[in-house]
């Protein structure tokens with residue numbers, strides 16, 4: 001397909017069910033048009049890729065881009081008659097593969113500071129890269145809906161709360177603990193985290209069920225055995241520090257002369273113009289750019305001397321860099337700006353909360369009882385049918 005081909009017929013709506021994750025080639029129709037989710041394994045995004053996403057959002061979508069709770073990007077508001085052009089452009093830009101069945105295997109989340117985190121047990125980037133390559137090229141069959149893997153270097157970014165079929169946790173001795181969905185304790189340890197995760201994935205793919213269902217059906221001992229985990233050599237994983245509240249602003253780097261800076265757009269949503277500016281800042285400051293599962297951007301490894309300037313520039317773009325900023329305490333679903341089922345405009349409600357600075361401890365706004373993606377550990381306000389948050 002070329003970019004100048006005529007519009008194709010709109011695709012059938014697919015967004016009315018739970019348990020299905022959209023992608024680039026498997027988009028979802030929402031209240032503000034079609035949504036393309038661009039998977040970014042490990043949140044490891046380059047400034048040029050971010051600029052490409054911004055360009056696509058400006059050309060084909062409403063210009064609004066979300067950062068998701070799994071550190072992916074969502075282009076919103078694509079018109080039905082431009083959907084095929086948008087997906088083709090995303091593939092051409094290298095933002096997605098051409099096979100939607102393979103794309104689902106890129107659902108890997110990692111510490112966004114990895115490689116720059118003084119608290120981490122390792123740099124998990126090689127594991128993420130090798131794992132995604134093996135999953136995309138080596139798995140026979142398609143992933144069960146919502147299947148996902150976490151690669152945790154046990155650094156300063158808490159990943160325990162993420163939904164993962166398989167979670168790999170780095171230890172200080174160089175091995176990795178294996179945790180599976182539906183169990184609390186690690187089921188074993190491995191020196192081959194990629195091989196173990198691939199084996200677990202293939203098993204779920206073969207059965208077309210998620211890992212917790214496998215545990216229920218076969219028992220945890222069978223799961224451990226089939227993963228070839230060496231339970232005789234279980235080692236204690238590095239213990240991530242307890243983090244109260246959001247990680248924002250300057251975060252210590254593994255090297256004393258460098259620093260990481262984390263900034264969050266209000267409600268995890270940015271315009272394509274801001275996205276382009278962020279890509280430019282990352283390039284200007286020679287920072288490694290990351291997406292975080294906390295709906296924020298991490299600029300990693302910049303010289304300490306440049307951090308304050310970057311913080312000011314990010315603040316000028318409207319991003320939150322201070323965890324005490326009232327905007328940092330609020331999250332929300334898209335609400336009536338982008339969802340058919342919404343009973344209220346969460347953007348307006350959130351702005352009102354900021355104005356009154358009445359969100360001690362954090363609050364999440366849901367515009368209907370479905371409460372999509374509502375985080376735990378914060379006060380929940382849910383809109384009733386009259387549009388009142390309670």
Ligand code: SF4
Pocket residue numbers: 333334335336339340341342343366367368369370371372
């Ligand atoms: S919680 Fe929000 S995004 Fe989810 S269905 Fe309700 S209104 Fe839509």
